[in-house]
Amino acid sequence: MATNQRYRWPVASAALLAALLAFFVGCKGESVWPDHPGPKVVVSFAPLYCFATNVAGEDAVVKSMMTTTGPHDFNPTDMDARLIRHADLFFINGLSLDNGFAETLQRGSGNRKLKLIALGDRIPADKLLEADEDHDHDHGEADHHHHEGHDPHVWLSPEMAIVMVEGIRDELRSADPAHYKNYDRRAVEYIDKLRKLQTDGEKLLAGKKDKKLVTFHESLSYFARSFGLTIEGVVQKKPGVEPNTTELSKLIGLCQEKQVRLIAIEPQYSAHTSADAVLKELQRKNAVPDPAVVQIDPLETAEAGALTADWYERKMRANLAALAEAMK
Ligand SMILES: [Zn+2]
Structure with a gap:
């Protein structure tokens, strides 16, 4: 019995190894x-x-x-x-x-x-x-x-x-x-x-007088420089992490002080709740006339099927159109 078991294992392992090798060779390279x-x-x-x-x-x-x-x-x-x-x-x-x-x-x-x-x-x-x-x-996450x-x-x-x-x-x-x-x-x-x-x-943004924004992820500095926008404040340093109440009230104060009515959020991260909270508070305090949220995609992710040669231009144009629509 004991002898049989000892021999059965190597046979089973060899078969498994062969199957694994066939699998990896099949997946490899070509x-x-x-x-x-x-x-x-x-x-x-x-x-x-x-x-x-x-x-x-x-x-x-x-x-x-x-x-x-x-x-x-x-x-x-x-x-x-x-x-x-x-x-x-x-x-x-x-x-x-x-x-x-x-x-x-x-x-x-x-x-x-x-x-x-x-x-x-x-x-x-x-x-x-x-x-x-x-x-x-948060300096705890050193690789960010x-x-x-x-x-x-x-x-x-x-x-x-x-x-x-x-x-x-x-x-x-x-x-x-x-x-x-x-x-x-x-x-x-x-x-x-x-x-x-x-x-x-x-051209889209040429007629706009007010080009100030606050954002929830510091991804828009080069975009802003290219199109003459001013980023007055960034609240959220880590994408996907909701800002705390202190950060939110800082942002509300900043919008009031610098008269910023546009809050930029990106579709990938869950800043929507925070943006809505800021928006409501600005409306309640009557701090800025007609505050609004605008979605700007930093183009860091794409649906696999949507990634075509013209994806970059389409996404950039959609961002610019959303801004032009929201800005005054
Ligand atoms: Zn980023």
């Missing part, structure tokens, strides 16, 4: 990437997918690591590791937004040909904004990206997006020199669209 010539490109999150795919066209394959989970909350899975194992280029935002897990994935991949490019590093230092350190935040150095939300400025697109063009050119003319042409075409996005946004 199935993650389509059989398509040209560079295999991974981007960390949604806006970079649009930038890269517009330049890549038919000459390269682009995949986005993140869709519905944004860079604030992302934890790579085995699927992401497999993507990286056979990729040629890995574009990230940089500026401490997505460097951490990207470097870990690169180190763990054993992929020596992989080139990791932080596109934010191409933006001249004098165009970068400091991360706002004036507000209260808003805590030190530069504000990473550069993609929300079309001007900064253009610098990133140029970076992608240059890397695709050197990875695939045979198609450099195609990359150049598509980059020119896409940059034209981004310039148009900028001028259309300026």
Whole structure:
């Protein structure tokens, strides 16, 4: 009996091991990437997918690591590791937004040909904004990206997006020199669209006298600079965490003192309750004439099915239209 049991286990383990091996071999590599010539490109999150795919066209394959989970909350899975194992280029935002897990994935991949490019590093230092350190935040969560150095939300400025697109063009050119003319042409075409996005946004907001806002997540500094808005205050340093009553009454005081009537919230995080509380209090106190809440998406997440080449432009235009509608 005892002898039988001793022998049964290795047989069972061997069968299990064989099944597991077959499973992993079956999942590995080839199935993650389509059989398509040209560079295999991974981007960390949604806006970079649009930038890269517009330049890549038919000459390269682009995949986005993140869709519905944004860079604030992302934890790579085995699927992401497999993507990286056979990729040629890995574009990230940089500026401490997505460097951490990207470097870990690169180190763990054993992929020596992989080139990791932080596109934010191409933006001249004098165009970068400091991360706002004036507000209260929880130092217990040391890895949160808003805590030190530069504000990473550069993609929300079309001007900064253009610098990133140029970076992608240059890397695709050197990875695939045979198609450099195609990359150049598509980059020119896409940059034209981004310039148009900028001028259309300026036109939409041109007649508005009052361009002041308060926000619940400090993601809008570059966006504000691009379109002449003034962010008078940021209440919530950590996305998804409701501000406390002290922070809320500070915000209400700020709106009253600086006469800010617009409260910007983003659809992904649950600041709605707080925004409604601020709104009600401003109305009750008659502190600001006609206060309002406006939804502005920082483009950190996308529904997987909605992530198309024109997603960035569509989302930016929707933000600008919402602002134009709410502003006076
Ligand atoms: Zn953010």
